Amino acid sequence: xxxxxxxxxxxxxxxxxxxxxxxxxxxxxxxxxxxxxxxxxxxxxxxxxxxxxxxxxxxxxxxxxxxxxxxxxxxxxxxxxxxxxxxxxxxxxxxxxxxxxxxxxxxxxxxxxxxxxxxxxxxxxxxxxxxxxxxxxxxxxxxxxxxxxxxxxxxxxxxxxxxxxxxxxxxxxxxxxxxxxxxxxxxxxxxxxxxxxxxxxxxxxxxxxxxxxxxxxxxxxxxxxxxxxxxxxxxxxxxxxxxxxxxxxxxxxxxxxxxxx
Numbered sequence: 519x520x521x522x523x524x525x526x527x528x529x530x531x532x533x534x535x536x537x538x539x540x541x542x543x544x545x546x547x548x549x550x551x552x553x554x555x556x557x558x559x560x561x562x563x564x565x566x567x568x569x570x571x572x573x574x575x576x577x578x579x580x581x582x583x584x585x586x587x588x589x590x591x592x593x594x595x596x597x598x599x600x601x602x603x604x605x606x607x608x609x610x611x612x613x614x615x616x617x618x619x620x621x622x623x624x625x626x627x628x629x630x631x632x633x634x635x636x637x638x639x640x641x642x643x644x645x646x647x648x649x650x651x652x653x654x655x656x657x658x659x660x661x662x663x664x665x666x667x668x669x670x671x672x673x674x675x676x677x678x679x680x681x682x683x684x685x686x687x688x689x690x691x692x693x694x695x696x697x698x699x700x701x702x703x704x705x706x707x708x709x710x711x712x713x714x715x716x717x718x719x720x721x722x723x724x725x726x727x728x729x730x731x732x733x734x735x736x737x738x739x740x741x742x743x744x745x746x747x748x749x750x751x752x753x754x755x756x757x758x759x760x761x762x763x764x765x766x767x768x769x770x771x772x773x774x775x776x777x778x779x
Contacts, residue, residue, distance in 0.1 A: 519543070522777045523550045526770060533766055534758065538668035540751040541774055544676060544738075554668035557651040558753040561727025561734050562623045564654055564664040566674045568631050569616060569695070571643045573688040575635070583613040583691075591626045598623045598701075613691075620695040620725060625658040632657050649673060663729075671736045671751045675723075679738055679747055696723035696737060704735035704764055705750055705771035712775065718743045720779075724750075731756065733763025735771075741778060750774050 522541065530537045530552050538553040575581045586609045615631060618624040632640070640654050649670035655663060678684065678692050702710060706722045713720045724737025732755040739748045752770045754763035 519548050519550055519777070522773065525773050525777075526550060527552055529766065529769055529773070533754075533762075535754055535762060536756045537752065537754045537763075537766060539770055540668040540672040540749065542672055542676065542749040544679060544747040544749065545745065549672075551669065554672070554751075555650070557653075557665040557667055558734070559729055559732040559755050560652070560664050560666035560671065560753065561729050561732060562628075562658070563671055563725050563727045563734055563736055563753075564666065565619050565623070565628055565658075565727075566671075566678070566725055567640060567644055567647075567649075567652075567654065568628065568635060569620060569692060570647075570674060570677065570684075571635055571640055572612070572616060572631060573684060573692065574643070577685050577688065581612065581634075583616075584611050586611060587615065587630070589615075589626055589630055592629075598625070617695055617698075621698045621700055623701065623725075623727070629657045647673070647677070668751045668753060671753070672749045675736060675738050675749050675751075678723075693723055696725060697721055699724050699726065699737075701726045704733065704767035705737065705752060707764075707768045708772035709775035712779075716779065718779075728760060728763075731758075731760065731763075733757065733760055733767060735767050739775065739778065744778070746778060748774065748778055 526539050530539060538558055540554045541550040572581055576583055588609055615627040618627045637654055644652050650667055652666040652670040704726055719742050721740045722737055726735045734753040736751040739750055752767045754766055757763045
């Protein structure tokens with residue numbers, strides 16, 4: 519991946535803000551790591567560790583995906599999802615909340631999941647997984663400054679694809695959530711039309727996030743005809759405006775997609 523490494527390194531060197539990029543071929547274990555050991559604002563990608571821990575506790579019999587729950591929405595919470603737009607008497611399941619947490623990045627659902635799991639247990643699981651410099655500081659709202667390195671983000675996505683700790687049922691459920699991601703203006707924007715038209719059945723399983731002056735996206739590009747899965751992480755911060763971070767994600771995604779195709 520020498521040529522791709524050179525292209526991505528130049529992109530980051532020319533970028534007028536801070537960026538980390540990780541690309542890992544899960545079949546060959548070849549990896550590109552650019553500023554990957556530095557903590558970045560991880561924004562809503564931090565929700566991947568919540569999803570992981572909920573599934574682990576479900577496998578231990580501590581959680582039930584079909585259990586019914588009602589949400590008490592704090593209307594002061596800035597939200598990208600839908601729970602604050604519907605009437606409060608709706609009964610959701612925990613599986614519903616997890617879908618909305620991942621697919622729509624709903625912060626009301628996320629904060630309920632945090633209350634159930636507790637920040638203490640989430641951070642303990644992050645530490646057990648060896649996610650260096652990854653900290654879940656507080657519940658979700660605009661500007662929530664949770665941190666992770668590019669290496670840690672790449673690792674959690676790899677775990678969802680390969681770890682024997684996850685049941686095949688929960689792995690399939692997680693991948694279904696990630697495949698239904700509704701926010702696709704970052705890494706996949708410039709290759710989404712290619713992915714649909716090439717007829718190879720390629721899928722990008724990913725989770726996005728943003729806070730003021732930081733834009734992030736990460737996931738796994740799956741190419742079944744090539745028997746290849748590639749982790750892609752792009753996180754930016756210290757931006758002059760958020761659009762710059764989105765554009766860098768666009769360029770990184772296109773370079774990686776074109777290289778492997």
